[in-house]
Amino acid sequence: MVFQSANIMSKPLLDRFPFPFDSDSYRYSNNSRKLDPPNVLDITPEYFEEIKLKRKLLENRKEQTFQSFPHSIEAQWEILEMIMNEMIANHPNYFSLKKERDYWIFQNHLLGEEQTFTFGDLSSLPCEPLDFIGRHVQEDLIYLGQRDGKLYMDAGQLCFPADWSIAFDLGMEFLEIHTPVPQPFTGTGLVEKVRDFLLRMEAGEPWTRYNWTLTVEHILDTAPETFGEWGTKKENVTAFNAGQLVNLRVEDQRLFRLPLSNGILFSIHTHLITLEELTNNAQWKYQFYNILDDIPNELAEYKGFISYKDKVLKYLEQRIADSSSIK
Amino acid sequence: MSANTIDVVVEEIRNESPQVKSFKLKPSDTSRLLRCGAGSHVKTYVQFDQNLFENNYSLINDPDQSGYYQIAIRRSDESKGGSVCWHDQVKEGDQLKISYPKNHFSLSFSAKHHVLIAAGIGITPFIAMAADLKKKGKSFELHYAARSNDLCAFHSFLNSVYPDETQFYFSKQGNRMTTDVMNNQPIGTHVYFCGPEKMINEYAEAARSYGYPDSNIHFELFVPPDFGPMEPFQVKLNKSNKIVEVPEDKSLLDILLKHGIDAPYSCKIGGCGSCQVDVLEGEVDHRDLFLTDKEKEEKSVICTCVSRAKVKNGSIVLDL
Numbered sequence: 001m002v003f004q005s006a007n008i009m010s011k012p013l014l015d016r017f018p019f020p021f022d023s024d025s026y027r028y029s030n031n032s033r034k035l036d037p038p039n040v041l042d043i044t045p046e047y048f049e050e051i052k053l054k055r056k057l058l059e060n061r062k063e064q065t066f067q068s069f070p071h072s073i074e075a076q077w078e079i080l081e082m083i084m085n086e087m088i089a090n091h092p093n094y095f096s097l098k099k100e101r102d103y104w105i106f107q108n109h110l111l112g113e114e115q116t117f118t119f120g121d122l123s124s125l126p127c128e129p130l131d132f133i134g135r136h137v138q139e140d141l142i143y144l145g146q147r148d149g150k151l152y153m154d155a156g157q158l159c160f161p162a163d164w165s166i167a168f169d170l171g172m173e174f175l176e177i178h179t180p181v182p183q184p185f186t187g188t189g190l191v192e193k194v195r196d197f198l199l200r201m202e203a204g205e206p207w208t209r210y211n212w213t214l215t216v217e218h219i220l221d222t223a224p225e226t227f228g229e230w231g232t233k234k235e236n237v238t239a240f241n242a243g244q245l246v247n248l249r250v251e252d253q254r255l256f257r258l259p260l261s262n263g264i265l266f267s268i269h270t271h272l273i274t275l276e277e278l279t280n281n282a283q284w285k286y287q288f289y290n291i292l293d294d295i296p297n298e299l300a301e302y303k304g305f306i307s308y309k310d311k312v313l314k315y316l317e318q319r320i321a322d323s324s325s326i327k
Numbered sequence: 328m329s330a331n332t333i334d335v336v337v338e339e340i341r342n343e344s345p346q347v348k349s350f351k352l353k354p355s356d357t358s359r360l361l362r363c364g365a366g367s368h369v370k371t372y373v374q375f376d377q378n379l380f381e382n383n384y385s386l387i388n389d390p391d392q393s394g395y396y397q398i399a400i401r402r403s404d405e406s407k408g409g410s411v412c413w414h415d416q417v418k419e420g421d422q423l424k425i426s427y428p429k430n431h432f433s434l435s436f437s438a439k440h441h442v443l444i445a446a447g448i449g450i451t452p453f454i455a456m457a458a459d460l461k462k463k464g465k466s467f468e469l470h471y472a473a474r475s476n477d478l479c480a481f482h483s484f485l486n487s488v489y490p491d492e493t494q495f496y497f498s499k500q501g502n503r504m505t506t507d508v509m510n511n512q513p514i515g516t517h518v519y520f521c522g523p524e525k526m527i528n529e530y531a532e533a534a535r536s537y538g539y540p541d542s543n544i545h546f547e548l549f550v551p552p553d554f555g556p557m558e559p560f561q562v563k564l565n566k567s568n569k570i571v572e573v574p575e576d577k578s579l580l581d582i583l584l585k586h587g588i589d590a591p592y593s594c595k596i597g598g599c600g601s602c603q604v605d606v607l608e609g610e611v612d613h614r615d616l617f618l619t620d621k622e623k624e625e626k627s628v629i630c631t632c633v634s635r636a637k638v639k640n641g642s643i644v645l646d647l
Binding site for chain 1: 331332333361362363364367390426427428429430433435436437542593599600601603
């Protein structure tokens with residue numbers, strides 16, 4: 001693959017990192033906000049390395065990273081069209097699209113690639129439409145079909161999961177997918193409420209929320225299928241190396257009602273930042289310490305960092321102590 | 328008016344019958360045009376004589392057609408004036424705003440057979456549904472009642488495109504449509520009605536009596552259902568710490584919006600559930616068609632666009 005030396009202008013990571021907390025305590029809630037501007041895509045300087053990794057995973061671990069039902073194809077075309085329209089409207093320097101009726105020419109100037117295809121004709125693309133467009137964006141793309149008043153996981157390209165599996169979840173209904181969320185923290189019927197909220201979502205009014213966890217080392221593809229490779233790294237964390245080893249992992253999740261298929265597009269853009277870099281922001285340092293100190297064990301266990309939570313807390317205490325002694 | 332609207336230009340107006348006109352609406356910014364699924368509608372915003380008319384109209388587009396939205400409107404002198412304004416004032420080339428397409432009347436995914444039943448202008452959502460079903464090779468039939476052949480909008484279109492699936496009923500010629508069309512259908516049949524409230528109630532009741540489960544009965548209303556006289560009541564708003572009075576001739580939603588409360592809503596006729604709000608205290612007179620009977624019994628919520636306090640001059644407390 002030849003990458004063009006196109007320049008993606010951006011601020012340093014610390015200045016653009018989506019810090020997900022606005023208070024000193026964290027619990028599960030329907031923390032959705034209206035998404036404004038209503039875009040699916042964020043293109044960051046990590047674009048090249050992340051697209052390269054995505055395509056490698058799609059090549060080597062296809063079943064793990066892309067799943068779909070035949071009845072999702074119409075929605076997949078709808079998603080492809082929606083994202084291509086956004087690409088050329090918001091990023092005309094990076095992408096272009098020429099349409100002659102159903103004959104389309106798509107160009108990715110960042111990667112120096114061109115694809116001609118017939119819209120609606122599966123045989124004209126090298127892979128399914130959701131898989132194709134997912135190879136040009138950093139976001140993971142999940143399609144929830146709304147069938148007879150229920151939401152089902154009908155298709156998805158998922159390369160950078162926070163320990164969940166599209167191969168396992170395909171075909172599940174929304175409540176089934178969320179069964180693992182610990183009950184004491186979802187309150188009575190929170191998952192049902194979120195589902196009802198999603199069922200009432202309308203086109204033109206997308207929503208967004210952050211989810212977060214901790215990840216040891218800069219590893220985006222923390223899939224359950226490869227837990228043996230990344231999960232064991234948790235044992236290496238100490239209070240001394242936590243700053244370099246442990247990353248705050250934030251998922252910028254966005255939800256869009258699709259007016260043709262009447263389903264929902266769920267996009268996930270995953271951001272990683274080391275605790276060392278994160279704590280250069282003094283306010284975030286204190287806030288994150290308070291969040292972690294307050295978090296119930298069941299939640300820390302569900303999020304997968306209970307085994308080294310105390311080490312991270314010690315590291316943060318040390319960082320706070322260092323900065324106080326300088327003053 | 329909702330912030331998320333689409334600017335459109337009226338590209339073409341056609342007479343579909345003496346009382347029905349169709350309007351082709353082309354978005355000013357076609358790069359962002361969204362396709363629309365069968366059964367979708369848009370809310371239109373038309374300004375005339377200081378009045379802003381908000382109306383919901385089904386899209387009659389074939390879901391494969393993109394580039395414009397198309398609606399069909401029957402001129403109704405009895406209505407609040409939206410349809411009269413569309414018929415008498417709106418001209419080709421006019422600019423106006425519409426909502427994004429919304430779908431509260433989608434086709435069942437699991438149905439083995441679809442029976443579409445239209446009375447009068449209730450035909451509109453079924454034009455898009457028939458196109459979608461035909462394209463996907465699904466089994467369906469369309470029953471369409473009008474007063475006469477001349478007053479039957481889209482008669483020749485339906486006759487030419489769906490001759491085998493469509494059955495017309497003209498009451499002036501003594502041929503009335505009856506609920507019998509739903510009887511003795513195969514297991515897995517879903518029925519859909521669109522028309523006046525009286526017709527919908529009659530067909531829904533008949534469908535249940537023939538043994539259709541509620542999940543197989545679908546309908547869309549044009550106007551809020553009639554649940555009897557409206558009484559005034561009082562509302563306490565917990566979060567904004569306000570008390571507001573809802574008079575007998577206003578909806579709770581109208582009053583909330585008038586007081587600057589950011590209350591959610593969409594269809595305004597108790598059909599979509601968007602305006603649901605948690606009720607902390609007080610009994611609710613549910614007048615919506617969104618919540619199931621079980622939910623009305625078990626959940627403490629209210630659809631503010633149509634539902635009211637149960638007790639005359641009574642009070643309810645909302646989590647707003």
